[in-house]
Amino acid sequence: MAVAAALLFALPALADNSSTVNQTGTANSAATEQAISDNAKISVTQIGNGNQVGTADEAGAVQQLAFDSSIAVSQNGDKNQAWATQGLVFDTVSKLQQTGSDNAAETVQGYSINALGEVSQNGFRNIGYTVQDLAFDTQARVLQTGSDNRGAVEQSSVETTGAAQAYRAIGEYNTVKQVGEDNLGTIEQINLVDSGAAVSQTGSLNIAKVSQSDQNLEAGNGSWGEVLQTGNENSGTVTQSGNSTVGAYVEQVGDANTGEVTQQGNSNFTIGYVYQEGGNHGAIVAQNDNVRATGYIEQVGDGFAAVVNQTGSVLVTGQILQSGADSAGYVEQTNSFDANAQILQVGSANAATLVQTDNLHAAAYGEQRGTGNRGDIKQIGTESVNATTLQNGNGNTLEANQTGVVHASISIAQGSAWARPPT
Structure with missing residues (x-):
């Protein structure tokens, strides 16, 4: 990351660039790219059906070597798709917003400092991804309202992401937030330092998964993963392995939910906590080869099963x-x-x-x-x-x-x- 910063500040004076695209109609597409820019802004607005900003193979909104940059894509219609990529960027924001059904959106940020990536979708059968790699002081969010949606955050080689210190409010974390039924929300973090991850779901028949692994063992205050679910027949899982200091929390309110925390090979301090309220829940906390490990399950209601191993x-x-x-x-x-x-x-x-x-x-x-x-x-x-x-x-x-x-x-x-x- 230090090399990236040195390279950016060694460049000649950067230009202020701004690109705006507005489209109304059907079967439209848009692509815009900015490189070596300061105060760079890309804005794309599409109203109609079948619109695209790039493809899965080639992003339609691209910023490279940019400072104080932003990408904003807004799509209102059906079957819209948006892909945005930012590389070697500082103080940057990428927000993709879609209203409708069967949409797909992905924002990718690499070699970034102080970056926010966000996908917001309202509808059904939508897919939203936020990906960050080799990033420092970053935050990623996927927000979805509707049913049968898929939301995911993927982060690798990241540091100080989403205010990781334990027991923060959900807005402080890297977040997948879903309202509806039959949704899948996942967060995966690999090779991390001081990182927080939270999946929040309101509705029934939802699945939430948080995975954190290979934390830098020599630095940081630790990492935190949590799942918050309100509704019935939901499943929430937090898995943490190969870290130093970690904490996991699963909270479920409703009936017939299952919560699980699995922690293995964490070397400093480990806490796994499941709270369930309602009835007929199942909870498991499994901890293997840890140091200073606490597994705690609290259940309020009838017909519960709890296992700490x-x-x-x-x-x-x-x-x-x-x-x-x-x-x-x-x-x-x-x-x-x-x-x-x-x-x-x-x-x-x-x-x-x-x-x-x-x-x-x-x-x-x-x-x-x-x-x-x-x-x-x-x-x-x-x-x-x-x-x-x-x-x-x-x-x-x-x-x-x-x-x-x-x-x-x-x-x-x-x-x-x-x-x-x-x-």
Whole structure:
């Protein structure tokens, strides 16, 4: 990126260029290109059917070696297509806007600093892509309203993209935002530093996927990926691997949704969190070969299933909190050091299972409040372990087993008279 900056500022005085195209009608096409420009602007407006700005093989709006540049394409009609490319650009914006159905839009930015790429579509069966490569201080967005749309953000070798620090509002991230049904939203980030990614969907039968991998391990504050879904029968997934500090969050409100966080080989700090509200949800947090890993699932409603699985990690905590009835929680920790497993259930007819195998220094804590609950703790081949189980209510059952363990203890309390010990 430093080479790109040096090259730009070594050029002679740059020209101010502006290109404007307005078309009304059908079967129109437009192409415009700017190179070695300052304050460069491309504007294309098309009203009608079958319009094009370039093709999938050759972009129709192109800027190369440009400073303070912008591309704006607006299409209103059916079967419109727009492709925009910016290379070696600084302080740049590319926005493609389409209204109608069966549209396709892609904006590509490479070797860029302080860049924003955005695709906005309103209609059905649209495809929107924002691609950034070798970029610094960038942000990418795909915004779609309608059904059966496909929106994707792809970023590789990017740094400080979308204000990555955890727990920012969704507008601060690289974003795919969709309103409607049967939509697919994906974000893929590779070789990143300080990057945030968020897919937000409102509607039902939607699929959201976030993938972040190969973070620069020597720099940055970490990366954050999240999925926010409101509706029924949605699926949300965040996958993070080969990073340093990472966090993942999946939030789903509605019925019959599934949420999953998978984290592997992250070397510094890892947190995976799934929150679900409604009923009949399923959630999984899987963490393998991480350091300082926390997997947390919170579910509010009836008929939930939650699984936290942690393997080969150091300083790990697996937690499940369920409020409602007829839910099942399962935490399993294997081949880990300093492992802590916890399940808290409030309601009736719930089941809690905690399994710890071949760990060093492990603790299991189960608490159930209500009637007709079942608790199960298994600790196998572990050194320095303790198990604590509390059940408040009537008709509850409990089984605790410690096999092949060293320095072990078990504490069990059942009935309605016990008080929760201080934490």
